[in-house]
Amino acid sequence: MTRQLQVMTGIRVVVVALVAALLVAGRVPWWFAALVALRELVAGALLLLRRRHEDGPLAADAIAPAAGGLLLAGLLILVGATGDGALGLLARAFGWAAAWWGLGLSWAAVLASARDVRRLLARPAGGRS
Template structure:
């Protein structure tokens, strides 16, 4: 099935949008696309988001909450690895993976912000980037697209933050281990926030290129 392609900022990722709608005869392939191991791992990550918030805010079981974040990080790595190795990269997976990442970032900054583990500005600045990018979606839709391809910088930023948050949570205490975790946690946080916003800038440049090179759709 033919479709349109757009190059990513790093010229290594492409996004294909089908030019024809999915017909009823393609239902078996649609079902096969839904029920893949990478999609299941992404779904598990999303389902664990409220579990993390419950552990942090209600039970204050920090070690279990850190365990949830570790599971999230491992499944984040595995779903992409398995999808590429088995050729089961799907359109649903391309949506679920970044959604899971953003839900975890939002849940963690809310949870740690309410616990006063992180300052208020950090709890605001990370979701603010996603709000800014979400405001660009209407412009994207004028060219027939609903999302831009995820590039390596965005994944690196997310990985840095997923390292930072467990360390910050572990650093919410006293003793040499907590102090060491706090130092490394803030180091990953600074790098993660910087890369997260820089990735947002690159997404904006991708959108600008798309608007300049792709005709408007009716």
Template sequence: MGDEETVSARVLTVPNLISLLRLLLVPVFAWLIATHRDGWAVAVLAFSGATDWLDGVLARRLGQVSRLGQLLDPAADRLFIVVTLIGLALRGVVPWWLLAVLLAREVVLGVMLLVLRRHGWGPPPVHLAGKAGTFMLLYAFPLLLLAEWDSWVGALARVFGWAFALWGVGLYWFAGGLYLAQARRLLREPA
């Protein structure tokens, strides 16, 4: 219950501004991918991954954990993941099955959130497995983009990119299972 007591209704916080910046970078990244400006796209993805970590750390250290931040941060993560996957799949960098596997998880959890809300519950707390999966995916994508380079850098990026991607998918779904189990427990209690 301690975490719930420290969540504020504040809107204007440093972590929220960072998450908003990440959301604003999603269309910029989409344009960079679509126009094959891969160097800049990698830089934006790396920046997004670093600021994803930073906004969480700052929220806790500055005592600025907020309800808005709890919505903005995962929204930015999911949008970056979906836009990146679509862009990379359209360019043939990643197979379409990877997009389907990750979107299926988002659909399942989206339905879960709707059911929870209907019964008076908010989203369940984020698990470390979910954060780790997101981290791995956000670092896999720039590496897979770098894998397009015809050099030793590309070859090395391909190996590490796919390692991050596959572990990320596994952790992403593992966390999804944890969220579903958590939702099941919540639905057995009165809201």
């Protein structure tokens, strides 16, 4: 496993753990947690398909690290966003903004990976294009 893949796997584990903790604490809605979980399942399935047929990088590999970092940053801000004052309100606003952007970008990366895996599966068994 390459160093970059180890870091990305670590970020994913931390994101899932943070979402689970925030869900249990009642700080994120269940549907947000479901979107994150579904994204991880789809990304995992695509990675398995990709590894089975090819080991090269996909186009979405450039988007995924930024998306994961942004989602992680947003969740960490939400962890610290306590209180009803102006600072808490501001922290929640920035935390949710970063979390939504990160989740949106990560879904964009998954869709780009799905497109690439579909192309990979459509080409002849021995051929490279």
